[in-house]
Amino acid sequence: MRTPLIYVVGASGSGKDSLMQYARRKLAREPGVVFAHRYITRPADAGGENHVALSDEEFQARLCARLFALHWYSHGHAYGIGIEINQWLAKGVTVVVNGSRAYLSEARRACPELLPVWIEVSPGVLCQRLHERGRETAEEIERRLARHQNMQGGRSGGEVIRNDTRLEEAGDALVALIRRRGGINACA
DSSP states (O other): OOOOEEEEEEOTTSSHHHHHHHHHHHTTTOTTEEEOOEEESSOTTSSSSOOEEOOHHHHHHHHHTTOEEEEEEETTEEEEEETHHHHHHHTTOEEEEEOOTTTHHHHHHHOTTOEEEEEEOOHHHHHHHHHHHOOSOHHHHHHHHHHHHHHHTTOOSSEEEEOSSOHHHHHHHHHHHHHHHHTOOSOO
16 A cells, blocks of 8 residues: 555645645655645745746646646646656655645545645634735635635545644644654655
């Protein structure tokens, strides 16, 4: 059985990117863990995660060439996870990806070993974070909060990490989960 693909999901503003950056730094010296970059049709300097920026045309060309193990569309952008993850998983490496809640059922079909990790935050904290980051209008924030509420009932399986307090607390929980569930192997 292959090592599970750890598929981290959470609402925009839940702190998913910050937690993944934290875990990536903590696990940087462990050869049995890889954090996959996403290919996204947004500028490289757009903030948030370290991703590979592609134009719409580049994304479509890679999609046609079947270079994505997983891909989806959300909030006006295309997102892809490269087929390189299949090779990493086959070697027994634990692969952690920044996923999409809306794409989860399709991702599970593509990768049955997938382990969802839900980053959860209370509605009040989520609202505060969305306002503080200043990327969206009040109406856009309200739509995000409503979407989050609608998606809460769809959670099934996996692990949950609460991120209402200090980054280190939830970050250490994510690191421990990756070590425990990922079956980290040394130099496969």
